[in-house]
Every structure is written in structure tokens, then in C-alpha cells.
Amino acid sequence: MFTHQHHLRYLLRSEHYTSESHYRTELERLFRPAWHPVAAASQLARPGDFITFELFGTPILLRNMDGELCCFLNVCPHRHARLSDRPKGRSPTLRCQFHGWEYQKDGRTARIPEARLFRPWDRENSCLRKFRVATWGEIVFVCLDRAAPRLSEFLAPLPESWGRCFEPPFRLAAVYHQDFACNWKVVIETSLESYHVACLHPKTFKECPPEEVCDHNLHARYSSLRCDVPQDYAGRFMNASVRMLGGQAVTKKYENHNIYPHVFFARMDVYRQVQIVVPTSATTCRHYSWLYTLWNGRRNPLRWLLARPLQGIVVHVGKQVFREDGSIYEAVQRGIEASPFPGVIGAREERIHDFQRFVLERCGYPVGDAGPGAPWINGAAPVSDSAFNGECAACEPTRIRP
Ligand code: FES
Numbered sequence: 523m524f525t526h527q528h529h530l531r532y533l534l535r536s537e538h539y540t541s542e543s544h545y546r547t548e549l550e551r552l553f554r555p556a557w558h559p560v561a562a563a564s565q566l567a568r569p570g571d572f573i574t575f576e577l578f579g580t581p582i583l584l585r586n587m588d589g590e591l592c593c594f595l596n597v598c599p600h601r602h603a604r605l606s607d608r609p610k611g612r613s614p615t616l617r618c619q620f621h622g623w624e625y626q627k628d629g630r631t632a633r634i635p636e637a638r639l640f641r642p643w644d645r646e647n648s649c650l651r652k653f654r655v656a657t658w659g660e661i662v663f664v665c666l667d668r669a670a671p672r673l674s675e676f677l678a679p680l681p682e683s684w685g686r687c688f689e690p691p692f693r694l695a696a697v698y699h700q701d702f703a704c705n706w707k708v709v710i711e712t713s714l715e716s717y718h719v720a721c722l723h724p725k726t727f728k729e730c731p732p733e734e735v736c737d738h739n740l741h742a743r744y745s746s747l748r749c750d751v752p753q754d755y756a757g758r759f760m761n762a763s764v765r766m767l768g769g770q771a772v773t774k775k776y777e778n779h780n781i782y783p784h785v786f787f788a789r790m791d792v793y794r795q796v797q798i799v800v801p802t803s804a805t806t807c808r809h810y811s812w813l814y815t816l817w818n819g820r821r822n823p824l825r826w827l828l829a830r831p832l833q834g835i836v837v838h839v840g841k842q843v844f845r846e847d848g849s850i851y852e853a854v855q856r857g858i859e860a861s862p863f864p865g866v867i868g869a870r871e872e873r874i875h876d877f878q879r880f881v882l883e884r885c886g887y888p889v890g891d892a893g894p895g896a897p898w899i900n901g902a903a904p905v906s907d908s909a910f911n912g913e914c915a916a917c918e919p920t921r922i923r924p
């Protein structure tokens with residue numbers, strides 16, 4: 523069931539999706555103290571494996587240093603070059619691509635070509651900058667703030683068992699990302715409601731799950747949806763696959779959790795998924811996804827024969843949903859920038875209301891200030907709640923004559 527049985531106020535305004543100053547506030551208050559899933563441990567399994575990426579304009583290099591995952595600022599203290607520009611790879615040493623300075627896992631230099639040229643040695647300013655890194659089951663998280671709470675506190679109260687649900691018999695099947703020309707909250711808000719399912723995913727999911735089989739959980743720092751999976755042909759195929767592959771109970775449930783502001787976990791009996799939306803400017807963002815499928819196939823050729831196509835189907839559907847959702851983001855952003863309306867949130871979309879409350883509170887704005895009565899964009903008058911009780915007061919309904 524939904525928590526509310528009536529519509530809710532749309533709490534944010536246009537400038538929350540467009541303004542540079544609000545974006546800066548969000549980076550400082552929402553994202554700096556947050557932990558960010560950035561990789562699956564299996565992507566960095568061997569000593570020397572590394573990936574590079576950017577978080578909020580900060581270049582990062584994450585590397586397996588002799589079995590220990592280390593996260594460095596991807597900038598060399600010598601003459602500021604990025605240590606590596608390869609998005610991923612493996613190398614015997616952590617070596618800067620410009621003059622070949624090499625580093626150890628504590629960030630100190632290991633070898634410097636013609637080191638005598640740098641006498642007297644400035645130890646303090648020749649060390650790589652390190653960031654906090656922690657794993658949760660298979661998922662590797664990074665935090666850019668030394669003073670932020672630990673990862674377990676950031677994820678609480680998500681049950682401990684969630685950290686293990688990405689481990690065998692599940693296996694990483696696909697990693698993908700895409701850039702979108704919209705504010706990061708447009709992506710989050712789309713993922714927080716099932717109201718769009720019939721319209722945006724008509725073939726993939728067909729219809730929204732009815733309220734009777736949905737449970738919303740609204741919490742101060744996260745919200746979740748748990749619902750029954752329809753027992754149609756696809757649902758029964760999944761149940762049979764889970765039984766045949768073994769190692770996993772058949773629950774016939776779908777769950778998704780959004781740890782505010784930007785981390786999603788989802789699971790069904792045949793897959794697990796981690797997603798993150800990273801703002802790259804006030805009006806652009808990057809959406810990452812790690813998809814795990816039920817595997818358990820190596821030891822038994824018959825199971826392998828089933829696991830392989832199951833993986834293909836789940837990855838195909840996962841990417842299809844990603845594309846279908848992605849088809850609306852820019853239209854929503856452009857609409858927000860031109861809208862004279864205050865917006866409204868239906869009971870099925872109540873998790874969005876909760877998320878918007880979190881954003882306003884964390885950014886230091888009283889939530890009430892952004893409701894009806896607050897100026898909307900273009901100087902347009904806000905629409906009162908009564909407008910939703912019947913016909914719009916501003917226009918006559920168009921009637922079609924028989
Ligand atoms: S800039 Fe890295 S070794 Fe020179």
C-alpha cells in the first residue's frame with residue numbers, strides 16, 4: 523500500500539533544477555558527505571587492475587595495490603599530469619604517464635627517474651592524495667570527505683543482508699553508463715515512481731503493479747518499494763530458472779531502495795542492480811549501472827546452458843529499461859525550465875515528495891517555503907490546490923459535439 527491516499531505538494535522549483543548556486547549547495551551538502559558506488563570488486567580483482575573516472579570534477583584513480591583497493595586523486599605531484607588517462611587497465615606499477623614517477627600504496631614515491639635532480643627532496647609535497655574506499659559485499663564505494671560518517675552509517679538502515687546479495691551465485695553481467703542533458707534529480711525522480719510504467723515501458727512491463735501488491739517505505743534518508751512480480755509467462759519462466767539454477771529461494775518479489783541522494787539498489791530473484799546518478803553540472807548528469815545475474819553455471823553444463831541465455835535476457839531487458847527511461851529525461855528538463863505550473867505529486871509518486879523534502883532539508887531550506895505561495899518560474903502565479911479538485915479555473919473545457 524502507499525503511505526498517502528491523496529496528492530502531495532511538488533516541493534522543488536525550476537531553479538532547483540537549473541541554478542548554478544543551488545547546484546553548488548547540493549555538491550557541498552548532499553554529495554560531499556556521501557559514499558559513491560564506483561565499481562564491482564570483480565572489476566579490480568587482480569593486483570595492478572585499475573579504473574579511472576571523475577566524481578564532481580575530481581579525477582580519481584582506483585587501483586588494486588597488491589590486493590588492497592586504494593583510491594587516489596588522479597593527479598601527479600610532480601607537474602600535475604593525470605597519472606593515467608586510460609578508463610581501465612592493468613599495470614605492474616602505479617606509474618605516472620608523463621615522466622614515469624612510480625608510487626606505492628600509501629601514496630609515497632617508489633621510484634623516480636634521475637632522482638638526484640630533485641635534491642633536496644620535498645617529501646611532504648610528493649605524495650599522492652588518497653580518498654576513503656570501502657566495500658559492501660561486492661560493491662566498491664568511495665567517499666571524498668574525510669569527516670563523513672562511515673559507509674555502514676551512510677547505508678543504514680538498509681539490512682545487512684543486502685551487502686551479500688551481490689555475491690555468488692550472482693555474477694557481474696554488465697556495466698553501462700550514459701550522459702544526460704538534465705539535472706540529476708530528473709533521473710532520480712523517474713526511478714522513484716512506477717506511475718510512468720504503462721506509458722514509458724508498455725512492452726517491457728506492460729502495466730503498473732496495482733497498489734495492493736506494492737509497499738512503500740519512507741524513511742528520513744531513504745525510501746523503498748517492494749512489490750509482487752506478476753506471475754505471467756515471464757514471471758513463471760524466472761521462477762523455473764531460479765529453481766533449476768539452485769542456491770536461491772524463489773520470492774517472486776521485486777525490491778528497490780534509494781539511499782538519498784543518489785544510490786539505488788534493486789533486486790529480483792534473477793538479478794541484482796546498483797545504480798548511481800552523478801551530477802556533472804547544474805543541468806547535466808551521468809547515470810551508471812552495474813547489473814548482476816543469477817549464474818551458478820560453471821560446475822554443471824546443464825545449468826550453464828540455462829544461465830547463459832538467462833543472463834542475455836536480463837541484460838537485454840535491463841538496457842531496454844535504461845533506454846526507455848532515458849528517452850524522457852531531456853523532455854522533462856526542458857519542460858521544467860519553461861513550466862508555469864507548480865507541479866503535483868500523486869500518491870503512487872510519494873517517494874518523490876520524500877526525496878524532495880530530503881533535498882530541501884539538507885540544503886538548509888525550510889520545506890514549507892517551497893510549497894504553494896512560493897514564486898514559480900517566469901513570475902507565474904502558483905496554482906492552488908483547488909485546481910486539482912475539478913476543472914482548471916483558467917479555461918473552459920473543450921467539448922466535442924456529437
Ligand atoms: S607529471 Fe608525473 S612524473 Fe612528471
Ligand SMILES: [Fe+2]
Binds near residue numbers: 712713718722843
Ligand atoms: Fe522506468
